[in-house]
Amino acid sequence: MADTPLVNLTIEGRPVSVPAGTSILEAAKTVGVLIPHYCYHPGLPVAGVCRMCLVDVEKAPKLAPACATAVAEGQVVHVHDEKAREARKGVLEMLLINHPLDCPICDQAGECELQDYTYQEGRADSRYREPKRFNPVEDFGGDVMYVPNRCILCTRCVRFMEDVAHDAVLNVSERGDRALIGKFEGKDLTHAWAGNVVDLCPVGALLSKDFLNKARSWELDRTASVCTGCSQGCNIIVETRDNTVVRLRPRSNAAVNEFFMCDHGRLNYRWMNRGDRLESPSILGAAGQQVVDWDVALAGAARVLKGKRILVLASSNLSNEAMFVLSRIAKASGGAGASRMVTGVEAPLPGVEDLALRADRTANGRGAELLGFTRSDAPLSGLAQGDAVIVADHDITPDDAALLAKASAVVLVSTVMPAGLPRADVVLPICNYLEEEGTLTNLRGHVQRFLQARAAPGMARPSWFVLADLANALGERMDVLTAGQVFALLASSHPDFAGLSHEALGLRGRPVAGATAGATS
Amino acid sequence: MAIGVKVVERPIEETSYVRATLSGMGNTLRHLVRPHKVTTQYPEEREPLSRRWRGTHRMLTTEDGKAKCVACGLCPTVCPANCIKLVPGEDEQGNRYPLVFEIDEFRCIFCGYCQEVCPEEAIHVGRHYENSEYSRDGFVYDLERLTAQTHPVCEMWDPADPRGE
Numbered sequence: 260m261a262d263t264p265l266v267n268l269t270i271e272g273r274p275v276s277v278p279a280g281t282s283i284l285e286a287a288k289t290v291g292v293l294i295p296h297y298c299y300h301p302g303l304p305v306a307g308v309c310r311m312c313l314v315d316v317e318k319a320p321k322l323a324p325a326c327a328t329a330v331a332e333g334q335v336v337h338v339h340d341e342k343a344r345e346a347r348k349g350v351l352e353m354l355l356i357n358h359p360l361d362c363p364i365c366d367q368a369g370e371c372e373l374q375d376y377t378y379q380e381g382r383a384d385s386r387y388r389e390p391k392r393f394n395p396v397e398d399f400g401g402d403v404m405y406v407p408n409r410c411i412l413c414t415r416c417v418r419f420m421e422d423v424a425h426d427a428v429l430n431v432s433e434r435g436d437r438a439l440i441g442k443f444e445g446k447d448l449t450h451a452w453a454g455n456v457v458d459l460c461p462v463g464a465l466l467s468k469d470f471l472n473k474a475r476s477w478e479l480d481r482t483a484s485v486c487t488g489c490s491q492g493c494n495i496i497v498e499t500r501d502n503t504v505v506r507l508r509p510r511s512n513a514a515v516n517e518f519f520m521c522d523h524g525r526l527n528y529r530w531m532n533r534g535d536r537l538e539s540p541s542i543l544g545a546a547g548q549q550v551v552d553w554d555v556a557l558a559g560a561a562r563v564l565k566g567k568r569i570l571v572l573a574s575s576n577l578s579n580e581a582m583f584v585l586s587r588i589a590k591a592s593g594g595a596g597a598s599r600m601v602t603g604v605e606a607p608l609p610g611v612e613d614l615a616l617r618a619d620r621t622a623n624g625r626g627a628e629l630l631g632f633t634r635s636d637a638p639l640s641g642l643a644q645g646d647a648v649i650v651a652d653h654d655i656t657p658d659d660a661a662l663l664a665k666a667s668a669v670v671l672v673s674t675v676m677p678a679g680l681p682r683a684d685v686v687l688p689i690c691n692y693l694e695e696e697g698t699l700t701n702l703r704g705h706v707q708r709f710l711q712a713r714a715a716p717g718m719a720r721p722s723w724f725v726l727a728d729l730a731n732a733l734g735e736r737m738d739v740l741t742a743g744q745v746f747a748l749l750a751s752s753h754p755d756f757a758g759l760s761h762e763a764l765g766l767r768g769r770p771v772a773g774a775t776a777g778a779t780s
Numbered sequence: 781m782a783i784g785v786k787v788v789e790r791p792i793e794e795t796s797y798v799r800a801t802l803s804g805m806g807n808t809l810r811h812l813v814r815p816h817k818v819t820t821q822y823p824e825e826r827e828p829l830s831r832r833w834r835g836t837h838r839m840l841t842t843e844d845g846k847a848k849c850v851a852c853g854l855c856p857t858v859c860p861a862n863c864i865k866l867v868p869g870e871d872e873q874g875n876r877y878p879l880v881f882e883i884d885e886f887r888c889i890f891c892g893y894c895q896e897v898c899p900e901e902a903i904h905v906g907r908h909y910e911n912s913e914y915s916r917d918g919f920v921y922d923l924e925r926l927t928a929q930t931h932p933v934c935e936m937w938d939p940a941d942p943r944g945e
Contacts, residue, residue, distance in 0.1 A: 363852030363899045368852070471870065473868070
């Protein structure tokens with residue numbers, strides 16, 4: 260892009276310089292002018308079918324669609340003059356002719372572009388007196404439901420399936436005012452990335468069956484986060500209502516996931532709302548697990564761990580911060596850290612470079628490897644008689660349980676009680692990743708922050724906080740009060756993370772030194 | 781030590797009580813003959829309420845007895861007292877309906893915004909003022925209670941003159 264000549268033009272009285280070939284719509288965005296549009300989406304090919312982005316270009320014979328018109332030297336563009344507004348008003352009136360106006364029962368209400376633009380510049384009433392066309396609701400397979408009456412035929416969904424997912428399932432069936440989105444014979448929206456058509460749909464025509472009637476968009480609290488469904492680390496927005504996660508949506512990040520996320524990640528949120536969480540620290544006594552307060556539990560954990568070789572069995576979904584403190588504890592005792600591989604079927608999104616639902620289904624596998632954890636199918640194989648084990652939010656298979664019998668002490672640092680864990684001398688409850696702050700490293704070495712989205716249950720504390728306390732109790736000094744300070748310690752002691760900090764990462768993330776090399780995909 | 785109070789001599793017609801007493805007695809006699817009643821004999825007699833009276837709520841129903849509410853969520857959003865609890869659900873036909881719809885009448889400030897905002901003309905404030913319960917919980921009206929109310933509902937505006945012109 261660097262050698263493309265710049266073009267100077269004026270949009271709404273503001274001078275703009277953009278590379279030649281940019282559309283007027285994109286150029287307007289750079290100076291903070293939003294040109295209303297439906298069919299245009301930066302992640303899809305331009306179609307120019309909705310006619311909503313018509314703008315008035317001086318000396319042009321007629322209004323030009325801003326999404327499909329390239330900028331030209333000296334152009335003067337008016338977005339909000341009488342002529343353009345009148346044209347858009349007409350477009351909106353036509354779009355609303357067959358629209359049922361069932362906003363009270365439509366899931367899109369509150370985040371609907373048709374609603375927004377109609378309020379902004381549409382007509383207050385309709386002049387259409389004839390009965391509206393009606394088509395029944397259709398199940399598109401997968402997680403997607405189609406309500407044809409609400410559809411404005413922007414064809415974003417058709418273009419996504421054809422040009423990005425490379426799996427043409429949708430088409431525009433019928434002609435004229437009978438036109439609607441249809442499926443090709445015998446096809447269903449079962450592509451691993453098909454759920455994106457719900458986000459792409461500017462109105463309430465394509466809906467998620469999972470989210471249907473669950474909440475209104477204006478009641479949701481939104482938090483920037485990172486998906487933990489696989490090692491791709493797609494940027495997401497976590498939407499919660501009354502401390503319960505109801506929906507995950509993609510957040511755009513050109514370096515990782517463009518605008519999309521896969522259905523696996525999208526629907527992988529129920530565990531975040533689990534009710535059977537560990538809520539208080541406890542110690543194994545004569546009368547079984549005894550609930551104690553934090554100081555007693557940490558002192559108890561230090562007592563059973565002290566002087567032994569510590570083997571850490573840590574889930575590779577834990578944050579870099581928690582992994583780092585665990586690796587310090589293990590290293591100080593002469594032990595090691597291990598984690599089990601979790602794999603699945605790889606499902607790429609062909610239209611976007613290097614984007615896939617990865618076979619490695621752990622969120623921080625790369626981070627774990629960088630911090631010295633070994634990842635294998637039998638993570639406890641290095642356990643020797645008399646070793647102590649810290650189980651950090653890791654699941655326990657029958658094989659693990661048999662090996663754990665050799666351990667002299669087991670400290671469980673976990674969000675839930677793993678099924679099959681034979682015993683735990685001390686239990687320390689931690690927050691899951693939505694209840695704390697931290698960072699994850701994706702398979703290409705991109706370190707990304709996630710923010711706290713919900714409140715922790717009971718006495719559970721952030722994982723890095725509990726582990727730092729445990730390290731202190733074991734005599735490994737760590738003066739940390741925030742996740743950012745833990746990350747600063749990590750950055751200063753690991754050359755891969757040198758120069759990074761929570762502030763530097765921001766919400767787009769930064770690659771570790773030597774990223775992309777040695778990635779396991 | 782005299783402080784020099786000045787005593788004004790007034791004519792006897794002004795200072796006599798006889799005249800005022802007779803006038804008061806006359807008033808009493810007039811009310812005996814032609815009484816002007818102020819007390820309403822509640823509960824046998826009731827004053828008519830304004831058509832715009834805003835009292836405890838009522839949920840209107842469709843012909844088949846179901847609440848008209850589609851759980852759009854506008855009333856809990858607009859409610860300034862935060863007294864409406866709504867959990868949306870879906871019935872067998874795939875229609876939206878309220879799984880839980882509760883109004884805490886103690887919290888309610890009877891502003892009538894819920895009725896004004898309702899796109900389905902389902903929730904209404906009522907022309908009604910007699911409420912009593914044995915416990916505070918009784919004033920959290922659930923959907924069943926709201927649909928069972930029979931009192932007339934508030935007319936926010938005159939249908940013949942909606943803009944109040």
